[in-house]
Amino acid sequence: MRLEKLRSAFEQQNLDSILISSADNRRFLAGFTGSAGYLVITKSDAILATDFRYIEQAGRQSPDFRVHRLGGDPEWLPKLLVDLNAKRVGFEGSDVTFSQYQQIISGIQKLPIDSRPELISTSGIIENLRIVKEIPEIESLQRAIDIGDQAFNTIGPNIEAGMTERQIAWDLEKVMRDLGADSVSFDLIVAAGPNAALPHHRPSDRVVQEGEPVVIDMGARFDGYCSDLTRTICIGKENETFRRIYDIVLGAQLAAINTVTTGISGSDCDQLARSVIEESGYGDNFGHSLGHGVGLAVHERPTVGPRSDEILENGMIFTIEPGIYIPGWGGVRIEDVVILENGYARLLSHARKLGVDHN
16 A cells, blocks of 8 residues: 555655655555665555565565575666666655765766666655544554653653762663663653753753752654653742743743644644743744644654644644753753644543643
């Protein structure tokens, strides 16, 4: 089915074949999880080219593809394209490096003029197929999300003053792996006190203090699919500043979750939350997009931000993660994953958060 959808896009792109080099797109189309390989797909052929290490694995994981063993020939691709009678070959312009492109072109130029294929840079063809999730994908995503939720619910209540950011991150990662995660889906963020004003702070040996915000951004990978969860907690008694900022961010998030509908753009969804923060006087302290798609990559389409014109549809899965960041004090970010179903958002993540009834 995925190959059929891809081939139906050939005509729109004026292609007769495509070279897939991206690992995520390779896995999506072929089910192949090896770390090296290419897909060459024409209107009638589907080939997985990989080296000796993965030949048997490719045969098992990708029964709809003919496996082509790569050796030491740097010009294997131009020769294969000639054998396939490929004339207009798309390639993933954002994935193929300049040196790889030069190598392919060098091989093509050695071919007879009348058999040289044309290479055409493409963007987003496979990503368009990945944007609406299929049922098996949703199931894998839900399992990854459940692992992240359970890990936070296990570790979160035991975080106390005196622990370091690095220690908290490691405790979370260990629990996620114990729960069945293949890996973390990205390097965990644990940011305490003033570090919480840095949206992508890396865990350090800084010791968590009483009464300060701690932003935890974490995710698990299961069966190739990623979760993404952010919670902000306060160790000990919450002060007035923390409670005020937290309530604004939570209100912004709930406004977006409860009112987003299919048919609106990513920028309109972003504004649902951003307007709450702006009206509270902290618009300049919310400097990133409201959310992003999750799937085989932790950041993928759809984009949900101020400049996104993508129309949100049923079956799309994305994060809603507003935040406020105040230099010298810290920050608050709250992130959940939702799926659009029957026109509205349904929460997929359910880790505990302050100010929400969990009964």
